[in-house]
Amino acid sequence: MGSRQNIPDKMRAVLLTGFGGIDKLEYRDDVSVPQPSDSEVLVRVGACGMNNTDINLRTRWYDRDVNEGLSEEVGIKGAVGSRKTDAETAGTWKEETIVFPRIQGAAIVGTIAAVGGSVDSSRIGQRVIVDPQVRDLSLPERAQLVAYLGGERDGGFAEYAVVPAENAYTIESELSDAELATFPTSYDTAEEMLVRARLGKGETVVITGAAGGVGTALVQLSLIRGATVIAIAGRAKEARLRALGAHHFVARETSDVRAAIEAIVGERAVDVVADVVGGPFFTESLKLLRRGGRYSTAGAIAGPVQPIDLRDLIYKDLELFGITCPTPETFKSVIDHVASGRLKPLIEKIYDLKDLPLGQTELVKRNHVGKLVIVP
Structure with missing residues (x-):
C-alpha cells in the first residue's frame, strides 16, 4: 500500500x-478498515446519501423472480416470490450474486485518507465526491459497469471506504458533505436520462416520482435545459x-393522470417522459408522447412488468431508453453544475450511521422531498 494518514x-x-x-x-464498531490496492484510495466518509438501490438490493427486488412493486411493506420486510437462497439470488443490476456481509451506500463524499502505491500521495487530504460506478x-x-459501490463491492455506510482513484473527483464547494452526498447516484442518473432523451429548450417533459432523489434532480436539470416541467408526485x-x-x-392520486396531463399540454403533446416509477403509467406515458417522442426510464418501483x-x-416512431450506467462525462457534468451553484441540494433529513435502519424505513414510506443522508 502507498501513503496514508493516521488510520485506525x-x-x-x-x-x-x-x-x-x-x-x-x-x-x-469492530469492522476492519479496508486497505486500498495499488490503484485505489481510502476515503474517510463524511456523508453518504441513501438511494432506492440500497433498498432494491437488500430486499432482493433486483432478482428476476420478483415481479412486485417496491411497496413500503416490501421495503421493510423484503420481497417474496423467490425460493432461492442468498447464494443463488441474482441480487444486483448485473444479475450477479452478492457476497455477504456487504456494506451498502453508493453516494460517498469525504476526504482521501490513504492511497495505493500507484496513486500520487499528494491526493491525501483532498475532499472528494465519488462516482459509484466502477x-x-x-x-x-x-456495457462498462463492472461493479457498483454498495452492491458488488463495499460502499459508504461506514467510516471508511475504498474506491478506484479515478472515481474520486476533487470537489471545491461551500456545501457541506451531507449536501454534496445528495448528488451521486441520483443526479448522474437523472442527467444521463435527459442526455439520452436529448431534452432541449422549449420542450415539455413529464417527470414521474418528481419528489424523490432522482425526481428532484430531473426537475432541476430539465429547468437548466430550458424545458417546461410537468411533475407527478x-x-x-x-x-x-x-x-x-x-x-x-x-x-x-388523480383518477386519470394521463387526462390531467393532456389537459395541460393541449394539442402539443409531450416531447419526453422521464420515468423513475414504472408501474401502470408506463403504458399511458407512451400514449402521451408526440410522434418522435422519447421515453427514458431508470426505475420501476411501482411494478417492473408492464404491458406495451x-x-x-x-x-x-418513439425512442425508449433504459438507464443504468451513466458515463464518466455525465458525472463530470453534474459536478460542474454543483461547483457553479446551478444545482440545489435537497436534504429531507440527516441520520447517524447507527440509525440507518430508521432512515431506510423512512425512505420506503415516500413521504420525503429530496434526499435522506447518513453521516458517520
Missing part, C-alpha cells in the same frame, strides 16, 4: 448480512415542487 484498524459500519428486511442491517472503459459504452408535495420550479403539477402496445412504439 477498526471502524464503525452497518453490515447487510443477507437479503430480506430491515433486520438484515447490523451496526458494528467501469471497464474497454467495454462498449453502455404525491399531492402533499405540490408546494415544494412548485417552489423548486416545476411549471405544472399532477397529483399521482407496440403500435404506440412503432407508428409514433
Whole structure:
C-alpha cells in the first residue's frame, strides 16, 4: 500500500448480512478498515446519501423472480416470490450474486485518507465526491459497469471506504458533505436520462416520482435545459415542487393522470417522459408522447412488468431508453453544475450511521422531498 494518514484498524459500519428486511442491517464498531490496492484510495466518509438501490438490493427486488412493486411493506420486510437462497439470488443490476456481509451506500463524499502505491500521495487530504460506478472503459459504452459501490463491492455506510482513484473527483464547494452526498447516484442518473432523451429548450417533459432523489434532480436539470416541467408526485408535495420550479403539477392520486396531463399540454403533446416509477403509467406515458417522442426510464418501483402496445412504439416512431450506467462525462457534468451553484441540494433529513435502519424505513414510506443522508 502507498501513503496514508493516521488510520485506525477498526471502524464503525452497518453490515447487510443477507437479503430480506430491515433486520438484515447490523451496526458494528469492530469492522476492519479496508486497505486500498495499488490503484485505489481510502476515503474517510463524511456523508453518504441513501438511494432506492440500497433498498432494491437488500430486499432482493433486483432478482428476476420478483415481479412486485417496491411497496413500503416490501421495503421493510423484503420481497417474496423467490425460493432461492442468498447464494443463488441474482441480487444486483448485473444479475450477479452478492457476497455477504456487504456494506451498502453508493453516494460517498469525504476526504482521501490513504492511497495505493500507484496513486500520487499528494491526493491525501483532498475532499472528494465519488462516482459509484466502477467501469471497464474497454467495454462498449453502455456495457462498462463492472461493479457498483454498495452492491458488488463495499460502499459508504461506514467510516471508511475504498474506491478506484479515478472515481474520486476533487470537489471545491461551500456545501457541506451531507449536501454534496445528495448528488451521486441520483443526479448522474437523472442527467444521463435527459442526455439520452436529448431534452432541449422549449420542450415539455413529464417527470414521474418528481419528489424523490432522482425526481428532484430531473426537475432541476430539465429547468437548466430550458424545458417546461410537468411533475407527478404525491399531492402533499405540490408546494415544494412548485417552489423548486416545476411549471405544472399532477397529483399521482388523480383518477386519470394521463387526462390531467393532456389537459395541460393541449394539442402539443409531450416531447419526453422521464420515468423513475414504472408501474401502470408506463403504458399511458407512451400514449402521451408526440410522434418522435422519447421515453427514458431508470426505475420501476411501482411494478417492473408492464404491458406495451407496440403500435404506440412503432407508428409514433418513439425512442425508449433504459438507464443504468451513466458515463464518466455525465458525472463530470453534474459536478460542474454543483461547483457553479446551478444545482440545489435537497436534504429531507440527516441520520447517524447507527440509525440507518430508521432512515431506510423512512425512505420506503415516500413521504420525503429530496434526499435522506447518513453521516458517520
